[in-house]
Amino acid sequence: MAVPVDNLTKPTPASSTLRFAFGNVLAFFILLLIGVLAFSIRLFSVIKYESVIHEFDPYFNYRVTQFLTKNGIYDFWNWFDDRTWYPLGRVIGGTVYPGLTLTAGTIWKVLQSLNIPLSVETVCVFTAPVFSAFAAWATYLLTKEVKGTGAGLTAAVLLAMVPSYISRSVAGSYDNEAVAIFALIFTFYLYIKTLNTGSLFYATLNSIAYFYMVCSWGGYTFIINLIPMHVLLCIVTGRYSSRLYIAYAPLVVLGTLLAALVPVVGFNAVMTSEHFASFLVFIVIHVVALAYYIKGILSPKMFKVAATLVVSVGVVVCCAVVAVLVAVVASSPTKGWSGRSLSLLDPTYASKYIPIIASVSEHQPPTWPSYFMDLNVLAFLVPAGIIACFAPLSDASSFVILYLVMSVYFSGVMVRLMLVLAPAACIMSGIALSEAFDVFTRSIKFYISNLSEFLQTDAGDTLPGNNVSPQNEVLKNEKKEDTLKERPSRKNKKKEKENIEKPYVKSKTEKRPLVLPVEASFFALFLTVLLGGFYVVHSVWAAAEAYSAPSIVLTSHSHDGLHVFDDFREAYAWLSHNTEVDDKVASWWDYGYQTTAMANRTVIVDNNTWNNTHIATVGTAMSSPEKAGWEIFNSLDVKYVLVVFGGLVGYPSDDINKFLWMVRIGGGVFPHIKEPDYLRDGQYRIDSQATPTMLNSLMYKLSYFRFVETDGGKGYDRVRRTEIGKKYFKLTHFEEVFTTHHWMVRIYKLKPQKNRIRGKTKKSKSKTSPTTPRSGTVKKNPWH
Amino acid sequence: MGKSTVTTKDDAQALFHSLRSAYSSTPTNLKIIDLYVLFAVFTALIQVGYMAIVGSFPFNSFLSGVLSCVGTAVLAVCLRIQVNKENKEFKDLPPERAFADFVLCNLVLHLVIMNFLG
Numbered sequence: 064m065a066v067p068v069d070n071l072t073k074p075t076p077a078s079s080t081l082r083f084a085f086g087n088v089l090a091f092f093i094l095l096l097i098g099v100l101a102f103s104i105r106l107f108s109v110i111k112y113e114s115v116i117h118e119f120d121p122y123f124n125y126r127v128t129q130f131l132t133k134n135g136i137y138d139f140w141n142w143f144d145d146r147t148w149y150p151l152g153r154v155i156g157g158t159v160y161p162g163l164t165l166t167a168g169t170i171w172k173v174l175q176s177l178n179i180p181l182s183v184e185t186v187c188v189f190t191a192p193v194f195s196a197f198a199a200w201a202t203y204l205l206t207k208e209v210k211g212t213g214a215g216l217t218a219a220v221l222l223a224m225v226p227s228y229i230s231r232s233v234a235g236s237y238d239n240e241a242v243a244i245f246a247l248i249f250t251f252y253l254y255i256k257t258l259n260t261g262s263l264f265y266a267t268l269n270s271i272a273y274f275y276m277v278c279s280w281g282g283y284t285f286i287i288n289l290i291p292m293h294v295l296l297c298i299v300t301g302r303y304s305s306r307l308y309i310a311y312a313p314l315v316v317l318g319t320l321l322a323a324l325v326p327v328v329g330f331n332a333v334m335t336s337e338h339f340a341s342f343l344v345f346i347v348i349h350v351v352a353l354a355y356y357i358k359g360i361l362s363p364k365m366f367k368v369a370a371t372l373v374v375s376v377g378v379v380v381c382c383a384v385v386a387v388l389v390a391v392v393a394s395s396p397t398k399g400w401s402g403r404s405l406s407l408l409d410p411t412y413a414s415k416y417i418p419i420i421a422s423v424s425e426h427q428p429p430t431w432p433s434y435f436m437d438l439n440v441l442a443f444l445v446p447a448g449i450i451a452c453f454a455p456l457s458d459a460s461s462f463v464i465l466y467l468v469m470s471v472y473f474s475g476v477m478v479r480l481m482l483v484l485a486p487a488a489c490i491m492s493g494i495a496l497s498e499a500f501d502v503f504t505r506s507i508k509f510y511i512s513n514l515s516e517f518l519q520t521d522a523g524d525t526l527p528g529n530n531v532s533p534q535n536e537v538l539k540n541e542k543k544e545d546t547l548k549e550r551p552s553r554k555n556k557k558k559e560k561e562n563i564e565k566p567y568v569k570s571k572t573e574k575r576p577l578v579l580p581v582e583a584s585f586f587a588l589f590l591t592v593l594l595g596g597f598y599v600v601h602s603v604w605a606a607a608e609a610y611s612a613p614s615i616v617l618t619s620h621s622h623d624g625l626h627v628f629d630d631f632r633e634a635y636a637w638l639s640h641n642t643e644v645d646d647k648v649a650s651w652w653d654y655g656y657q658t659t660a661m662a663n664r665t666v667i668v669d670n671n672t673w674n675n676t677h678i679a680t681v682g683t684a685m686s687s688p689e690k691a692g693w694e695i696f697n698s699l700d701v702k703y704v705l706v707v708f709g710g711l712v713g714y715p716s717d718d719i720n721k722f723l724w725m726v727r728i729g730g731g732v733f734p735h736i737k738e739p740d741y742l743r744d745g746q747y748r749i750d751s752q753a754t755p756t757m758l759n760s761l762m763y764k765l766s767y768f769r770f771v772e773t774d775g776g777k778g779y780d781r782v783r784r785t786e787i788g789k790k791y792f793k794l795t796h797f798e799e800v801f802t803t804h805h806w807m808v809r810i811y812k813l814k815p816q817k818n819r820i821r822g823k824t825k826k827s828k829s830k831t832s833p834t835t836p837r838s839g840t841v842k843k844n845p846w847h
Numbered sequence: 848m849g850k851s852t853v854t855t856k857d858d859a860q861a862l863f864h865s866l867r868s869a870y871s872s873t874p875t876n877l878k879i880i881d882l883y884v885l886f887a888v889f890t891a892l893i894q895v896g897y898m899a900i901v902g903s904f905p906f907n908s909f910l911s912g913v914l915s916c917v918g919t920a921v922l923a924v925c926l927r928i929q930v931n932k933e934n935k936e937f938k939d940l941p942p943e944r945a946f947a948d949f950v951l952c953n954l955v956l957h958l959v960i961m962n963f964l965g
Binding site for chain 2: 261262263270305309312313316317319321324330333352357360361362365368371372
């Protein structure tokens with residue numbers, strides 16, 4: 064990668080091969096260390112807490128993996144899960160992205176066959192760190208294809224530690240992104256490799272890697288839209304070559320077929336708008352290829368004739384095809400895009416039409432501090448990397464630039480997608496840092512070699528140190544060599560003539576590459592190393608403090624030591640030991656996966672959120688008065704209701720804070736729930752100024768029942784920082800069966816229907832037998 | 848308008864002749880590959896026509912049939928690109944390696960087709 068500094072001490076072939084061999088061995092060991100680093104930095108949560116699965120979604124994946132290891136793959140493909148979304152159930156085989164579970168299941172199986180008895184949970188917990196090591200190696204390979212080994216190693220070490228990626232792949236975060244990011248980078252690497260070498264073998268591997276990506280994550284649509292965009296960019300900027308055709312066309316055909324093989328994608332691979340870009344560019348590249356071929360076999364005059372003929376006929380045909388396509392696409396209400404894609408393209412779409420997508424905290428747009436928290440130093444190394452990519456601009460570097468720009472846009476829409484930005488930022492920063500190091504070390508080597516040779520022209524050699532221009536001119540020299548080699552296209556004949564003349568002129572005036580003054584380069588080298596030091600310190604801090612919380616166990620430090628809040632597992636364990644196997648538990652959808660995985664009970668709604676009406680039913684039940692809520696839950700055969708309450712300990716993500724979303728989602732389907740009814744003057748309050756609808760709602764009652772007993776009559780809510788409004792009340796339709804140690808989870812049981820109703824006679828009351836669970840009143844059916 | 852149509856017709860004929868003469872000078876092995884590509888595309892068109900008549904019920908079978916034809920056509924074009932002696936980018940690639948890659952890619956393609964055919 065380094066340009067030979069001066070011509071006087073040319074290395075002999077033997078010493079240069081030795082140097083290359085030494086460099087390769089060193090690179091190998093560095094890569095090994097990078098893998099170890101990537102693995103170990105993610106182990107903080109295991110050290111600080113325990114080896115446990117984190118958050119919510121990983122519990123579902125863990126449950127699916129357990130099922131897979133117990134029952135085998137055929138039962139897994141055909142699994143219909145009736146313990147969730149009661150009474151609808153869920154077709155697991157057809158709605159889950161199987162890559163992660165199949166990967167972990169395979170690893171477990173291999174280890175079992177080698178007689179290494181790791182439990183499924185251990186394999187699940189440590190899958191993410193292992194695959195992040197692989198992702199770092201894939202980044203090395205990708206950047207090596209773009210710029211060279213030095214940039215590759217730098218990018219790999221940056222990716223191993225970038226906080227954004229750590230946040231989604233700590234030990235215990237057993238989620239799709241753990242393997243998907245590796246698949247993403249590896250697919251991009253194989254695409255660039257195919258583009259650089261033009262080998263059909265790598266094209267096949269590329270399609271298989273893309274298949275693995277489709278299996279792993281819904282974000283595969285990013286790949287199948289980015290690669291066609293890049294192909295279009297190459298065609299439009301005149302960089303079409305037959306290698307581009309070989310890189311793209313087999314990928315589209317094989318990739319579409321392989322994507323259709325995955326049940327969750329199925330025919331969406333050919334019918335949704337997310338894939339249309341690839342087909343359009345497929346047609347475009349065939350037209351372009353044909354045009355180049357005909358241009359090659361005809362004389363220029365005849366080609367002009369052909370062009371005019373084709374253009375006149377082709378325009379008509381094109382218009383017809385485009386009209387048909389537009390009609391087909393416009394006939395569907397969402398223009399063929401799925402809801403999630405639309406919410407990405409139009410950031411305001413979700414809040415208007417799909418409140419569930421808008422309510423997830425990971426789907427909010429990021430704030431500026433989160434860029435610095437998640438990317439740190441990379442945030443300002445990226446522009447330097449972009450400039451370095453432009454000199455020289457090759458197919459591979461144009462791809463990386465496009466990838467970066469697209470991922471920056473999408474990361475601005477959703478915080479969760481900062482994860483897709485992280486590899487691009489690492490690649491760019493790796494390129495920038497590597498180029499900077501090149502210049503500095505070249506200056507130092509140059510100075511040392513000059514010093515040791517006592518040349519007379521020492522004084523006039525080094526040009527005044529301007530950071531930008533020497534770098535540019537040095538790189539321009541390299542660019543000229545590359546342009547002469549890389550662009551044999553006929554269009555640039557004129558430019559080439561100029562370029563050929565320029566090196567002859569330049570080589571007379573500058574025999575040596577430009578370098579910086581040696582003091583400046585030493586200082587700059589020191590500063591760059593310091594910059595790297597800052598990045599490392601920040602990444603380790605972020606990994607240890609910010610991103611290692613398993614969120615199923617909470618800790619807090621106080622003057623008398625460490626408090627551990629293990630309330631969630633306490634509640635789920637109570638449920639699994641004290642209720643019947645077939646009992647249904649209702650809670651807000653956040654806790655569905657955990658309840659099915661840890662408590663092993665049937666739930667009504669869970670984190671998959673595929674059925675908005677069902678979630679709205681639960682939301683309505685929570686927002687209604689006690690009796691109406693009881694009726695809704697009773698119609699769903701619910702036995703227990705689970706509520707998360709943080710008022711006693713100050714846990715801010717409890718159900719009362721999420722209550723407005725329940726109201727909004729419920730109100731979106733059942734119009735008798737109106738959000739303004741729960742707000743006093745537009746403010747959400749639960750104190751004495753709260754609206755009566757709020758104070759009577761089921762959620763309020765279930766959260767604050769007997770709360771005044773905890774602090775002697777005041778009922779001070781530590782999260783909302785006020786005293787509660789209604790302090791003393793009784794529950795008529797529910798009975799409290801369990802409250803955890805810190806009151807964080809509260810479980811209530813539905814009281815059975817009374818046999819006879821005392822008091823005033825209701826309208827259609829007749830002598831009902833004790834066994835029919837029919838209420839005496841006219842049943843208001845909320846969903847008719 | 849009359850004059851331009853006459854010249855257009857002349858142009859078209861001249862174009863056709865020059866295309867024909869230029870194409871006849873390609874080597875035979877490339878012409879065989881071209882024939883194979885044409886056959887694959889023709890088969891795909893027949894399948895699409897059949898679907899238009901009969902309906903697309905086992906849609907996965909239809910997709911796999913059409914995409915297998917398109918796939919082998921694309922792969923054959925890639926082979927042609929790599930084997931073509933006039934292509935300077937690939938002059939270091941031995942044609943046996945190109946053919947081996949072609950066979951491998953076809954194997955993967957047809958494995959997937961067999962799986963998806965239902």
